[in-house]
Amino acid sequence: MEWLPHITVATVVEDNDRFLMVEEHKAGRNVLNQPAGHLDPDETLIDAAIRETLEETGWDVEPTGVIGIYLYTAPSNGVTYQRVCFSAKAVQHHPDYQLDDGILGAKWLTRDELIAQRDNWRSELIIRCIDDYLAGHHFSLELIRPSL
Template sequence: MTWTPHATVAVVVQDDQQRYLLVEERSQGRIVLNQPAGHIEEDEAILDAAIRESLEETGWQVEVQHFLGLYTYKAPANGVTYYRLCFSARAVKKLTDHLDTDIIATHWLSLEELRARQEQLRSPLVLRCIEDFRNGRRYPLDVIVDPQT
């Protein structure tokens, strides 16, 4: 059996009221909360993937501002190891209400609301990325080098 890494992007989007943009989605038979996130497609630039996933899952056009970090997570449900490149972004404009088929709804939740729903998080990385953002973790986007740049 050949091991294949799973590279994903996730985006932390905070509004002026310190609420975070989250998606309510179906995952392995559960209804969970997650940041806008998903797999990087073949030949896709990493930052383009973050922008695309945000739009597809939330309907929001975002402007990626910072790199928050590279997170590793082995999902107990399927044993798959995921490498999550997480970014912070600014919501620019709501462009559509048409969302990916697995997305049930989008929510703007405060940190307190999110902590109260911890059992509903898709993974512990959802809260960890927001806490890292709140603690001031920010790296310049040029630490990500794509072939197109």
């Protein structure tokens, strides 16, 4: 069996104790996730995080740091994901931006509001990334090295 981990990015965007979340339709139900997605060919991790956040929320963001690098195997399909999670600040909203297919919209939620909706999380990585962010896990963007 060939093992092919998926490289993904996610962005934690916080404003006044609220976090930018994505409501999406996945596997027959509506779920919450950070703005997140797969790294595209010939794309940097930072560019992927900026692109995915815009495509899923309509927000331009400026990455400010790296929160962590997470390895997660989805129990639903056995696929392993390596997630690089960034912190970012919201820069500009484009309310008329055409969001990706399956995206129902963006929501700003507090941690408590997220906890109350635990059954709707796409994965446990949501709260882990937010809690690491709140605990002060902020590493320099210089941690991400460009390809040679």
